[in-house]
Amino acid sequence: KDKKVYLFDIEGKPIEGWAFGRTQGLVHSSIQHFVNEGKDYIVFSDDKQTYILNRRGETRLTPKVPFAKSKNNLFFYEKASEKSNARLVTTTSTGAVMFLYFDGQQQQMKPLKASANHYFMYTDLTGDDLAEFVYLDQNKIYFINRNRKTFFSKKFDENILYAPMLFQFSDTQKFIGITASKNNKIYLFDTKGKVKEGFPLEGSSMFSVLYRKNKNGKGNFNLIIANQDNFLYNYQVN
Numbered sequence: 001k002d003k004k005v006y007l008f009d010i011e012g013k014p015i016e017g018w019a020f021g022r023t024q025g026l027v028h029s030s031i032q033h034f035v036n037e038g039k040d041y042i043v044f045s046d047d048k049q050t051y052i053l054n055r056r057g058e059t060r061l062t063p064k065v066p067f068a069k070s071k072n073n074l075f076f077y078e079k080a081s082e083k084s085n086a087r088l089v090t091t092t093s094t095g096a097v098m099f100l101y102f103d104g105q106q107q108q109m110k111p112l113k114a115s116a117n118h119y120f121m122y123t124d125l126t127g128d129d130l131a132e133f134v135y136l137d138q139n140k141i142y143f144i145n146r147n148r149k150t151f152f153s154k155k156f157d158e159n160i161l162y163a164p165m166l167f168q169f170s171d172t173q174k175f176i177g178i179t180a181s182k183n184n185k186i187y188l189f190d191t192k193g194k195v196k197e198g199f200p201l202e203g204s205s206m207f208s209v210l211y212r213k214n215k216n217g218k219g220n221f222n223l224i225i226a227n228q229d230n231f232l233y234n235y236q237v238n
Contacts, residue, residue, distance in 0.1 A: 152193025
C-alpha cells in the first residue's frame with residue numbers, strides 16, 4: 001500500500017544497498033526473478049507500467065512503450081532460439097500478447113480480445129518447440145497457435161474463478177487443469193483439447209498432481225484436491 005518494494009535476506013532482515021524507490025501504482029502480482037546471459041532481472045508490475053531491476057533495485061531495463069500488464073498473469077521466460085532472441089512474454093489488460101526483449105524492444109500480438117480478468121498461459125502444447133497461447137476468460141478456454149488460429153475452445157456452464165494449471169506426466173504428455181468450483185467439477189485437457197478419460201471428477205479448489213511409489217515400488221500419479229464437503233480427496237490418475 002505504500003508503493004514500496006522491499007528486499008530481505010533469508011532471515012528476514014532488510015538488505016543494505018537496495019535502491020528502489022516507489023512504484024506509480026499498486027503492485028498487483030508476484031515479484032519474479034529471471035537470469036538471462038548471466039544477468040539478474042527482478043520483474044514486477046503495477047497498473048501503469050512494468051519495472052525491471054537489477055539486484056540492487058536499480059532500473060536494468062525500461063520498456064520503450066509502457067504498458068499495463070494483465071493483473072491475473074505473470075511473465076513467462078522464453079530462452080533464445082534460432083527464430084527469436086530471449087524474451088519475456090505476458091498479456092496486456094486487453095488480452096494482447098506482449099513480447100518484451102532484453103534490449104527493451106517490444107512486439108505485440110492479439111490472438112483474441114479478452115476481458116481484464118482473463119488468465120493466460122504460454123507453453124509448448126504440441127511438442128513442436130513453439131509455445132502456444134492458452135486463454136481462460138470468464139467461462140471459456142481457448143488453445144491458440146502462433147498463427148492466431150484457435151485449435152480448441154470449450155465453454156463451461158459457469159465462470160471459472162481459478163487460473164488454469166499445467167501438469168506434465170511425461171516428456172510427451174501435458175495436461176491443462178481446470179476447476180469449475182460452482183459445479184464441483186475438475187477437468188484435465190490434453191494438448192488437443194480432449195478431456196482425459198475418467199474426468200470430470202469431483203472437486204472445488206485448485207489441485208496438485210504428484211508421482212509417488214507404493215510399498216511394492218510401483219508408481220502412480222495422485223491428484224490431490226479439496227471438495228465441497230471439506231474433505232481432501234486423493235484420486236489415482238493413470
